[in-house]
Amino acid sequence: xxxxxxxxxxxxxxxxxxxxxxxxxxxxxxxxxxxxxxxxxxxxxxxxxxxxxxxxxxxxxxxxxxxxxx
Numbered sequence: 001x002x003x004x005x006x007x008x009x010x011x012x013x014x015x016x017x018x019x020x021x022x023x024x025x026x027x028x029x030x031x032x033x034x035x036x037x038x039x040x041x042x043x044x045x046x047x048x049x050x051x052x053x054x055x056x057x058x059x060x061x062x063x064x065x066x067x068x069x070x
């Protein structure tokens with residue numbers, strides 16, 4: 001089973017771009033409480049599942065659907 005890649009403090013997408021360049025894979029899940037940051041991240045990473053929430057409020061089992069995280 002392929003492990004998921006999660007960006008828990010997603011801003012505009014710079015870290016996610018770095019992760020993508022390093023791993024050759026897009027980030028699967030991005031989380032940030034700021035709607036503007038997530039909208040920018042969505043623009044830069046349209047295939048990522050986005051959560052506009054505080055990271056402490058996201059249920060990790062629900063977000064990952066029980067899949068392992070890298």
